Amino acid sequence: MIEPRIVGDWGSTRLRLWRLEEGQVTDRREGPGVIGLQLAPADVLLDAIASWRADGARRVTLCGMAGARGGLYEAGYAPCPLDAPQWAERTAAFALDGLAVRIAAGCAHDRGGGFRDLMRGEETQLFGAMALNPALTVGRHLLILPGTHSKWAVVDNGRIASFRSFLTGELFARLRGSSLLPEPASAPGGEEAAFAAGVEAARDGGLLGNLFLTRSAQVDAGESPEWASTFLSGLLIGSECVEMTGTAPPAALVRIIGAPGLAEHYAAALARFGAGTERLDADACTLAGLRMIDAYD
Amino acid sequence: MIEPRIVGDWGSTRLRLWRLEEGQVTDRREGPGVIGLQLAPADVLLDAIASWRADGARRVTLCGMAGARGGLYEAGYAPCPLDAPQWAERTAAFALDGLAVRIAAGCAHDRGGGFRDLMRGEETQLFGAMALNPALTVGRHLLILPGTHSKWAVVDNGRIASFRSFLTGELFARLRGSSLLPEPASAPGGEEAAFAAGVEAARDGGLLGNLFLTRSAQVDAGESPEWASTFLSGLLIGSECVEMTGTAPPAALVRIIGAPGLAEHYAAALARFGAGTERLDADACTLAGLRMIDAYD
Numbered sequence: 267m268i269e270p271r272i273v274g275d276w277g278s279t280r281l282r283l284w285r286l287e288e289g290q291v292t293d294r295r296e297g298p299g300v301i302g303l304q305l306a307p308a309d310v311l312l313d314a315i316a317s318w319r320a321d322g323a324r325r326v327t328l329c330g331m332a333g334a335r336g337g338l339y340e341a342g343y344a345p346c347p348l349d350a351p352q353w354a355e356r357t358a359a360f361a362l363d364g365l366a367v368r369i370a371a372g373c374a375h376d377r378g379g380g381f382r383d384l385m386r387g388e389e390t391q392l393f394g395a396m397a398l399n400p401a402l403t404v405g406r407h408l409l410i411l412p413g414t415h416s417k418w419a420v421v422d423n424g425r426i427a428s429f430r431s432f433l434t435g436e437l438f439a440r441l442r443g444s445s446l447l448p449e450p451a452s453a454p455g456g457e458e459a460a461f462a463a464g465v466e467a468a469r470d471g472g473l474l475g476n477l478f479l480t481r482s483a484q485v486d487a488g489e490s491p492e493w494a495s496t497f498l499s500g501l502l503i504g505s506e507c508v509e510m511t512g513t514a515p516p517a518a519l520v521r522i523i524g525a526p527g528l529a530e531h532y533a534a535a536l537a538r539f540g541a542g543t544e545r546l547d548a549d550a551c552t553l554a555g556l557r558m559i560d561a562y563d
Numbered sequence: 564m565i566e567p568r569i570v571g572d573w574g575s576t577r578l579r580l581w582r583l584e585e586g587q588v589t590d591r592r593e594g595p596g597v598i599g600l601q602l603a604p605a606d607v608l609l610d611a612i613a614s615w616r617a618d619g620a621r622r623v624t625l626c627g628m629a630g631a632r633g634g635l636y637e638a639g640y641a642p643c644p645l646d647a648p649q650w651a652e653r654t655a656a657f658a659l660d661g662l663a664v665r666i667a668a669g670c671a672h673d674r675g676g677g678f679r680d681l682m683r684g685e686e687t688q689l690f691g692a693m694a695l696n697p698a699l700t701v702g703r704h705l706l707i708l709p710g711t712h713s714k715w716a717v718v719d720n721g722r723i724a725s726f727r728s729f730l731t732g733e734l735f736a737r738l739r740g741s742s743l744l745p746e747p748a749s750a751p752g753g754e755e756a757a758f759a760a761g762v763e764a765a766r767d768g769g770l771l772g773n774l775f776l777t778r779s780a781q782v783d784a785g786e787s788p789e790w791a792s793t794f795l796s797g798l799l800i801g802s803e804c805v806e807m808t809g810t811a812p813p814a815a816l817v818r819i820i821g822a823p824g825l826a827e828h829y830a831a832a833l834a835r836f837g838a839g840t841e842r843l844d845a846d847a848c849t850l851a852g853l854r855m856i857d858a859y860d
Contacts, residue, residue: 335782343783374783379764381776382783415742415775431775433743440737445712446730467676472806473770474799478712478728479678485632486640486671486679502771509769 270323272315273556276300276332277387278414281310284553285318286560291553293318300331300338307338308362319365326362327560329370329552330387333358339367343374343384347425350393354562370559375428383431387552388417391523392426394555395546408516409546412503412524412532414439418510432506438499446480446498449491457496458534460489464500465535469513473505503535515540523548567620569612570853573597573629574684575711578607581850582615583857588850590615597628597635604635605659616662623659624857626667626849627684630655636664640671640681644722647690651859667856672726680728684849685714688820689723691852692843705813706843709800709821709829711736715807729803735796743777743795746788754793755831757786761797762832766810770802800832812837820845 270292274283281297297314300307312319315326333341341358356371372386388411395409396402402409403424411417414436419429441447467476480498483489489497510516520536522529523546533543567589571580578594594611597604612620630638638655653668669683685708692706693699699706700721708714711733716726738744764773777795780786786794807813817833819826820843830840 377776379760380784381764382779383775384779384783415778430772431779432771433774434771436742437771437774440741444737445733463676467678471768474729474731474734474803475727475806477730477734478680479674481712482679482681482728486681487677506771509772 269325270318270321271560272318272323272326273553273560274326274328274332275330275387275390275552275556276311276328276338277330281314283314284556285321285323286557289557300334300336307332311338312363324364325366325368325560327368327370327556329390329556329559333369333372333386339369341369341371343372343382343386344389346373346375346429347422347427348373348389349425350396350558353389353393354559357559357562368559368562370555373426373429375430377430383429385417385419385429385431388419388429388523389426390555390559391548391551392419392421392555393558394551394553395521395523396421396424397554397558398550399546402521406518407521408518409521409523410532412522412528416506418506430510432509434502434506438502441477441498446477447491447494448484457493460493460496461500461531461534462538464497464502465504465507465538467497468501468504468508471505471508473501476501476505499531500535503531504538507535507539511539511541513539519544521546523551566622567615567618568857569615569620569623570850570857571623571625571629572627572684572687572849572853573608573625573635574627578611580611581853582620583854586854597631597633604629608635609660609662621661622663622665622857624665624667624853626687626853626856630666630669630683636666638666638668640669640679640683641686643670643672643726644719644724645670645686646722647693647855650686650690651856654856654859665856665859667852670723670726674727680726682714682716682726682728685716685726685820686723687852687856688845688848689716689718689852690855691848691850692818692820693718693721694851694855695847696843699818703815704818705815706818706820707829709819709825713803715803727807729806731799731803735799738774738795743774744788744791745781754790757790757793758797758828758831759835761794761799762801762804762835764794765798765801765805768802768805770798773798773802796828797832800828801835804832804836808836808838810836816841818843820848 271286278301279299283295284291285293332338344356358369373389375383406422409419416432416434420427519542529545568583575598576596580592581588582590629635641653655666670686672680703719713729713731717724816839826842
């Protein structure tokens with residue numbers, strides 16, 4: 267019998283763990299994110315997997331902020347262009363209380379001017395997506411991983427060729443309670459018109475100026491805070507699209523790896539730019555990527 | 564003897580009042596802004612000017628958020644293009660406990676798509692600037708009024724022709740305590756290199772993506788939170804310049820009406836875009852504009 271394995275995605279706000287037996291998920295568990303832990307990360311992890319260890323699991327493979335400085339164990343960043351073997355080679359491995367722990371390397375892209383763009387966790391989803399969809403390993407493809415720090419990645423013949431991070435999700439959260447969203451508004455809902463108005467306002471670029479419209483439409487045209495929240499969501503996602511594509515549609519089908527609600531918003535915005543989209547299951551991509559690191563010796 | 568007059572600028576965060584005698588400032592007073600008052604605005608005002616009233620003042624002229632809905636008395640917005648007589652005509656006047664109170668109208672600019680841009684207070688500074696600098700009433704001029712909601716205004720032969728608002732100052736404040744500025748950082752100082760790096764990063768547009776560099780430079784290159792704060796200031800002010808001017812310098816001298824420290828940052832950023840700047844005294848402009856409304860019958 268192959269011994270059970272533990273794989274997990276430990277991000278800023280959430281720890282998700284899966285127990286695998288002969289490659290199949292037999293159990294799952296959640297825990298707190300790496301940011302703001304009260305206990306040492308090692309103790310949090312050991313506590314979360316105690317019963318699985320009692321059951322024979324001896325190996326843990328993680329991706330995400332677990333590998334950041336101040337996380338569980340620093341794993342470094344592998345530079346683009348990056349293929350799967352190069353990435354696996356950079357995995358950090360260490361022993362923890364008798365466990366063999368591996369942490370996936372993040373990925374860095376040189377932006378010029380002395381700046382590098384960074385990802386931790388999304389590279390695992392990208393390699394997982396390629397493993398699950400071999401067509402993605404031939405030719406050039408654009409994938410979007412929306413979230414707090416949304417990423418647009420180009421994969422080219424199986425390699426992560428380049429990517430760019432956007433502060434979209436964090437900025438949306440930070441603007442709550444501001445002059446734009448005076449009341450903490452609920453998450454943007456299905457008010458298609460307000461979302462579309464935000465995307466359209468983004469079309470000419472100029473985010474700093476367009477942000478003010480969120481406020482002036484409330485002061486001047488009596489729009490509600492709920493309208494403003496949805497408009498702002500459209501404006502930010504639309505601005506991200508403009509920054510990456512201008513107002514012209516991306517050349518080919520865009521793949522979106524993300525939570526269903528957020529992926530739907532991105533698909534709606536990209537449709538207004540004339541782009542076709544396909545959604546990939548984020549958890550499946552994460553698991554497939556983790557299996558690659560887990561299998562590496 | 565001409566009776567003493569009271570003029571004031573009542574903004575979101577601050578009330579500033581001046582007592583004028585034969586046009587000269589003889590006293591000044593400060594109070595809380597319109598936002599978050601515990602008492603009714605009328606009571607706050609009457610309390611602040613009690614001793615001046617006892618001294619014979621019977622007339623109060625205000626600009627700014629005092630004229631907003633929920634302020635002291637709603638004063639409306641006059642649309643661009645707008646000249647001084649049209650503006651004065653739209654002044655709101657009402658009686659308050661035996662005082663004759665006037666509140667300057669704000670100014671609105673049609674942005675298209677059903678949106679209007681708005682200002683309250685800056686129009687008073689712009690008309691004041693033209694009163695103090697008659698050269699500004701001939702031909703076309705660009706003026707910047709930096710602040711929480713920074714404004715770039717075009718005046719054309721004595722009229723406010725158009726303007727645009729930017730969320731620059733508010734966004735800077737809102738990003739404190741975020742993943743970009745993990746510690747509440749002090750106001751950006753004179754670290755010229757960090758500020759210049761921010762302005763240069765803004766040059767290619769793409770604010771959402773460039774914001775992430777504030778974070779990645781700390782994670783990846785070990786830059787300090789203080790560096791990040793100054794870089795972010797340069798990035799935001801630079802982005803504002805790019806949105807208004809692209810990467811080409813504005814045609815002529817740009818006038819800046821603002822607090823000295825902030826005006827200096829804008830001058831430094833604009834210099835990197837090849838623009839010459841001249842600074843106008845903000846208080847003098849406010850007072851000159853208020854005198855115009857005060858003199859209107």
